[in-house]
Amino acid sequence: MTAGTSPAPGGPSTGTVDVTSADAPVPANTGTGHRVFNWFETRLGARQLFDALMHVHIPISARTFFFGGITMFLFIVQVVTGSLLALYYKPTPEAAYESVVFITSEVTFGWLIRSIHHWAANLMIVFLILHVVRIFFQASYKYPREITWLVGGGLLGVTIFFGFTGYLLPWDQRAYWATVVGTEIAGFVPIIGDFLLQLLRGGTEISGATLSRFYGIHVLFLPLALGVLLVVHLTLVHQQGLANRGHKEPRPYWPDGVKEGEEPVVATAAGAAVTAAMPGGGVSTAEWNVTMAEGPAGEVASAVLEAPVAGEPSAAEAAQEPKRRTLPFFPDYILDEVIAWYFILGVLVVMASIFPAGIEEPANPLETPEHIKPEWYFLAVYELLKWVPKVVGVIGPMVALAILVFLPFIDRNPEVKARRRRFAIALGVGSIALFILLTIRGYYS
Amino acid sequence: MQPAATADQGKRPVGRRRVLQAILGFSIVSTAAIVLTPILGFLAPPKSSGSEAGGKVLAGTLDSIPLGQGEVVAMGSTPVMVVNTDQGVKAYEAICTHLGCIVAWDEGAGNIVCPCHDGRFNPGSGAVVSGPPPTALPPVEVSVEGNEIYLVAG
Numbered sequence: 001m002t003a004g005t006s007p008a009p010g011g012p013s014t015g016t017v018d019v020t021s022a023d024a025p026v027p028a029n030t031g032t033g034h035r036v037f038n039w040f041e042t043r044l045g046a047r048q049l050f051d052a053l054m055h056v057h058i059p060i061s062a063r064t065f066f067f068g069g070i071t072m073f074l075f076i077v078q079v080v081t082g083s084l085l086a087l088y089y090k091p092t093p094e095a096a097y098e099s100v101v102f103i104t105s106e107v108t109f110g111w112l113i114r115s116i117h118h119w120a121a122n123l124m125i126v127f128l129i130l131h132v133v134r135i136f137f138q139a140s141y142k143y144p145r146e147i148t149w150l151v152g153g154g155l156l157g158v159t160i161f162f163g164f165t166g167y168l169l170p171w172d173q174r175a176y177w178a179t180v181v182g183t184e185i186a187g188f189v190p191i192i193g194d195f196l197l198q199l200l201r202g203g204t205e206i207s208g209a210t211l212s213r214f215y216g217i218h219v220l221f222l223p224l225a226l227g228v229l230l231v232v233h234l235t236l237v238h239q240q241g242l243a244n245r246g247h248k249e250p251r252p253y254w255p256d257g258v259k260e261g262e263e264p265v266v267a268t269a270a271g272a273a274v275t276a277a278m279p280g281g282g283v284s285t286a287e288w289n290v291t292m293a294e295g296p297a298g299e300v301a302s303a304v305l306e307a308p309v310a311g312e313p314s315a316a317e318a319a320q321e322p323k324r325r326t327l328p329f330f331p332d333y334i335l336d337e338v339i340a341w342y343f344i345l346g347v348l349v350v351m352a353s354i355f356p357a358g359i360e361e362p363a364n365p366l367e368t369p370e371h372i373k374p375e376w377y378f379l380a381v382y383e384l385l386k387w388v389p390k391v392v393g394v395i396g397p398m399v400a401l402a403i404l405v406f407l408p409f410i411d412r413n414p415e416v417k418a419r420r421r422r423f424a425i426a427l428g429v430g431s432i433a434l435f436i437l438l439t440i441r442g443y444y445s
Numbered sequence: 446m447q448p449a450a451t452a453d454q455g456k457r458p459v460g461r462r463r464v465l466q467a468i469l470g471f472s473i474v475s476t477a478a479i480v481l482t483p484i485l486g487f488l489a490p491p492k493s494s495g496s497e498a499g500g501k502v503l504a505g506t507l508d509s510i511p512l513g514q515g516e517v518v519a520m521g522s523t524p525v526m527v528v529n530t531d532q533g534v535k536a537y538e539a540i541c542t543h544l545g546c547i548v549a550w551d552e553g554a555g556n557i558v559c560p561c562h563d564g565r566f567n568p569g570s571g572a573v574v575s576g577p578p579p580t581a582l583p584p585v586e587v588s589v590e591g592n593e594i595y596l597v598a599g
Contacts, residue, residue, distance in 0.1 A: 084484065084487050087487075087488070106491045107487055107491050108483075108486035108487060108491060109482075109483035109484075109486040109487045110487060112483050345480075
């Protein structure tokens, strides 16, 4: 915090100027920290990568509510707590139940780790749903983010499968019979149902083979799949930037005379410069993209950071920037995100303490308990199955899920404002209402 | 001017930035502690409920372990070498003091042998005869009642 670090003119005479020096990523003193940093930096050259990842700008209009980030945080919690649980858990019908009881009652903090795993699983589904709902109503799945949405559909599927496979592992009555019913439902799928049923169960009945299978899927296949999909998902988000809420993303435009293969006027979607000739592009959208297009991200970042402090828009790009329509991802957005994560961590500990994960009687294949219900996120399907023929009850949700996942290719309306996509909004609201209604009915039945 | 400045340095007001940094540092450290405590506690294996309830364990009979013979039997989860020597029935913990392998009875040589590095122990005292083991095998109390050999745990 000494003089010489501050790039701002005038020197560190006032408290406000110090803010800039704090944001300088490299400590300019010759302390140990600096030398260690340099030792790695000269070998890794990671600074550039870090800058490219961190110093991006997000539109100030973006409202993510941190749903996606929280879902990712919960996944990290699951990896940590799940890895710990795997140290004591024994995936055989003879030992599984006992090992879960052992974890809960004997291992130090075992109840806490297990309960947090339980609650983080549920919250992960909650926040994933909220994330999907947010993207849907903000129409952020439209051009150019169709692939991001598609990969998100994969993440949704993996997460649901996580819940389904993890549910069996305690091997108590609830776990056993929920899996009996759940896999039975898979058996209703036309043509491949029988095959699917046996594939899931690893045989015709729920047995030790099923438990091994579910355990292997739960701790190996799914985490790997989710990890890979997450990396793709985040890469796409990074490449495209967040959607400018309420504004259509300008498409590449080939004016008359520009032939295919030649450089279009507008090069790429997200980070492109937009000419005034851009048809359909609102003024603010154009301005926003101009900001995005100017120079390397770092320059814009520093311009935004320093402008209010130095009192002079140092570069031309800062002058062009239309009243700060963007916000630096780092540190502004990240800070809010971390606060949200911290809050969720608190919620997890509170929930785990007040409502710890319990366990029922050991699984007994000869006796079905009285009230056998699936996890809350399957309750809608469970309830639906009471009202409609089996085939419809199975095919219906599958079709709904398929429509959801392939939505960007079905909903071709380019409009993003709610009043210009009334049908989609109505359908979305209707679907959510139906889901909630069925879930509540299923819960109280 | 000069003396006043030096005097001020001692009681310079603590800046807002410093307070915030201190609070932030404290929060980060305490958060790390709060998160790591359950994890480390979880990793530490709980005290095994243990089968060492004390009492006597039947190791065999004088017929099953005749004179000049030795056998490893389980006392709870501890393996015990029971040998019938001309000085009476003796028992030792069967875990080699060298690197933890389980010793065996070498009938030909008439002593206790560790198969890993050929450490040898005296069947009468448990003392090291040859090889790398640093110390003798710890003895286990044994009582012969009639024909039956009992190990006394505890």
